[in-house]
Amino acid sequence: MEKAIKKYWIIFILPTMAAFLIGFVWPFIWGIYLSLNKFQTLKKVEFVGFSNYIKVFQDETFLHAFWFTALFTLVSTIVINVLAFAVAMLLTRKIRGTNVFRTVFFMPNLIGGIVLGYIWQSLLNGLLYIWDKPLLALSATEGFWGLVILMGWQQIGYMMIIYIAGLQNVSPDLIEAAQIDGASAWDVLKHVKIPMVMPSITICTFLTLTNSFKLFDQNLSLTGGEPAKNTQMLALNIYDTYYARSGAQWKGIGQAKAVVFFVIVVAISLIQLKFTRSKEVQA
8 A cells, every 4th residue: 555655646646736826825826926917807808017017006095004014913912812821821831621611712603703792892892882982983993903802802712722732732741840949930931931932922923923914804794994094904905905996907916916815825924923933932
């Protein structure tokens, strides 16, 4: 059996490779080509070069969406990881009912983004109607914090599970040795637990960073970019440019925005991975 697999391995990977090429590689290459064109339909395209990319950075809505997304990503990444780590610390102690609490905290992650956004819109509007102002009528500040709360509620439980796995792998001998040397609880956390769970921190930071930067469903359903597109994030801005604006030039600009968006996400992810991996303890 092993000899047959080694001899005919190419046959086994062909279906997956074909699906990958058809479903990802070819659309990606075609998308880059379309970003250099003006088009209304895919059968009628007009090459315009890099003018679409120039217009991307001249679009004030895109620049505003970029800074709004960057700030949201920074805040949500810090909030989610700090709270998830704190909850994981509590639930790794010998407390009765920890499995129930873990399940309860994880459950919001199972709800779809669109549904979650509408649920939180109803909840926040119910609270804000006390002041006779729905969420969509408020400023970008309230919409920003509404998105942070929603994202945190959904993601904290998922990151908590990863942190729990990391904390459970910390050797009790290391903690005991530190305590014998006179280390306080804070010293143990800072110099033993955190360095030992850096692989988990790397994973959780990567997931929250990319998920926050690519946020679309929740942004669409919770605020829809309102008021006046001030809470519009990058993914929603690209969608709005491609589908909501009329004119052949806007589809090309929307496609160019998508390519720029891809480059930004990849660059930020690689920088984050390099930074956090450099802090991991080498075995």
